[in-house]
Amino acid sequence: MSSNLPLDFRLSRLTVESLRNLCDAQGVSGDSNLLKKELIGFVQESIGQSVLEDFCSTQEEIYFAENMAKAIKWATSSKIVDFDPESDYTLVNAIFTMRRSDGYEVYHIRFVNQTTEDIATSCECVDFREKGYFCPHQMTVLVRCLADGLFSLDQWAGPMTPEAEDLILANVFRRKRSRS
Ligand SMILES: [Zn+2]
Known part of the structure; x- marks a missing residue:
């Protein structure tokens, strides 16, 4: 399911936990004390855009399948x-x-x-x-x-x-x- 929504909006609807898991999976550190808003800025600075887009798509597919x-x-x-x-x-x-x-x-x-x-x-x-x-x-x-x-x-x-x-x-x- 492709999304036309802006990336920062797509990231903002993820949970803090899943954003932290993404940092772990990408081997990025420095995220542990950040509030959600800062965390969203941090992942955008630390992780490539296509990785973030793929991550959002996966989370969105999970949301869709579970709720369906x-x-x-x-x-x-x-x-x-x-x-x-x-x-x-x-x-x-x-x-x-x-x-x-x-x-x-x-x-x-x-x-x-x-x-x-x-x-x-x-x-x-x-x-x-x-x-x-x-x-x-x-x-x-x-x-x-x-x-x-x-x-x-x-x-x-x-x-x-x-x-x-x-x-x-x-x-x-x-x-x-x-x-x-
Ligand atoms: Zn509703």
């Missing part, structure tokens, strides 16, 4: 995703609701123009708003769209990886067939 696995599980519950009945393959509005020990997590999710280059997806959560991730809530809605036949994987122009596609094909559609 969660989303596939969540999407099986009919209570978690509630579609606006007007939703179709060009425009999806949905509400993601999950019960937590301390209350409910509720997010509005929107997908626009999946079949064009102007794909836009959004969620109200921090992972999307502050970190720009295609978050697990959006993934859950996506999986339900696919499972309910709102559109097919071929028609989806939003974020996807080959690994996640395999997960969806193996779990969502097999399960759907076995139910009928």
Whole structure:
């Protein structure tokens, strides 16, 4: 999954721990007392850009795969995703609701123009708003769209990886067939 986001933004959404692990792996020292902001500057001065880009891509793929696995599980519950009945393959509005020990997590999710280059997806959560991730809530809605036949994987122009596609094909559609 290629990213058009600026490198310092991509680094800023990684954890301090994974930035330190990167320094270790690259044999770079001097990072141990730095706060996150300084650490991001430090890795950019100490480690080559292509190494940093590869590292970010790997971390982003892990985020995507882990959350897609969660989303596939969540999407099986009919209570978690509630579609606006007007939703179709060009425009999806949905509400993601999950019960937590301390209350409910509720997010509005929107997908626009999946079949064009102007794909836009959004969620109200921090992972999307502050970190720009295609978050697990959006993934859950996506999986339900696919499972309910709102559109097919071929028609989806939003974020996807080959690994996640395999997960969806193996779990969502097999399960759907076995139910009928
Ligand atoms: Zn979200």
